[in-house]
Amino acid sequence: MAPFDIIVIGGSAGSLAMVLQILPHLKTDMQVSVILVFHRRSSEDTTLIELLSHRTEFEVKEVDEKDPIRPHVIYIAPADYHVLIEKDHTLSLDVSEKVNFCRPSIDVTFESAADIYGKSLMCILLSGANADGVRGLKAARDKGGFIVVQDPASAEVSYMPQQATEQLPVDLLLHDNNMDVLMDCLRSGRG
């Protein structure tokens, strides 16, 4: 199997710690792009970008409208915008209604990424307190995407990953001690 082209990570309450664990493992010999959809309050807060930049060899930037998706870049969804992906592999922004009370919504980006990337998509759903992300994981799964969910037992807030594990089959349950398995999947295409 070919390695993945894109990883979309969705996280809400309590997910930052896991993101900080994942990022140092991303190496520039991997031809992969990352989109990070975090539920957060204000876009004017640039500390998140600074914090993440210190943990990775990849470039970290907030999405600007029509940004082309390039390898070795981590794109952060801006507060108050949904992020979608176009067929020409550019990112588009959308300020339409909140989904699951969230904007950005993890479902919106998962679904859109599934539509464009199919089998070369890896979705990772992390800790959180609401039901966002599950519908998008199902869409990704239907299109052959690889589904990673944080082990609810190890998540700071278990509700969001728990919803996922209850409602669909998961390819990998991620916890603090199996990051190497995740990286093997990334390098080899799948498990």
Place this chain on the structure above:
Amino acid sequence: MNSEALLDLSDGEIEIVLNDLVEVHGYDFMNYSRASLKRRINRLVANDKFLSFAEFRYRLRNDDVYFKRFVEEITVNVTEMFRDTQFYRTLREEILPVLATSPLVRIWHAGCSTGEEVYSMAILLQEAQLLHKSLLYATDINPAVLEKVRAGIFPMNQMKRYSENYILSGGKNDFSSYYIAQYNAAKFDEQLGKKIILANHNLVSDSSFNEFQLILCRNVMIYFDKELQERALKLFDDSLEPLGFLALGSKETLKFSSISHKYRQVANKEKIWRKIK
């Protein structure tokens, strides 16, 4: 709700719908960004419980009332008062003092949606004592939203947040002095609405209709492809007086457009450009 059972239009079916809209109704969405458009059409198809693509297509082609609903649902009408408070602070502190030197201030809100931004601007102008000599042109592709702008009535449950936004944008008055609360609605002062001129205008097909000192088009062109963005920007350029201002949304830019060399971004992080050539 069992989402798997719902109809989901393919890319090819979306293209057929877009062709129908041009052919039957004269509305051209061909140059809209597909990802968002596809999502909204599929959402509408699901909400309205169509069982087949053929049924949806027939209805859209033949039922003018349903076509109207389609336009209302497909165009994004989410907006708020004083969204991006720093942007409004910049308008207040840096742009309005420049406009104040004009005998008549003409402002165009392109893609005004339900009018929250227009009323925010009217409040700024009133506080700068410019409203009496200003005209605010508010245009949208969707005729239904223009009625809402005319009414100047917004949901009461938003007022707490709008009031916070207003204060963060540099507002000094009691925000509630601008509206009358009636049950779940906040009816804004008619003095604010008097200077608003409404028109149906489509950035895809219509042309320039006046000259302005300030044009605001925020989070509208994010739904357009590059070609249509370019068309809209040329239209704005044709509609701006020399030294006029163009304001875009917080994630939009003029940088890669053909008119960029004629503009200079104002000296802070806000997305406001001044026409210098």
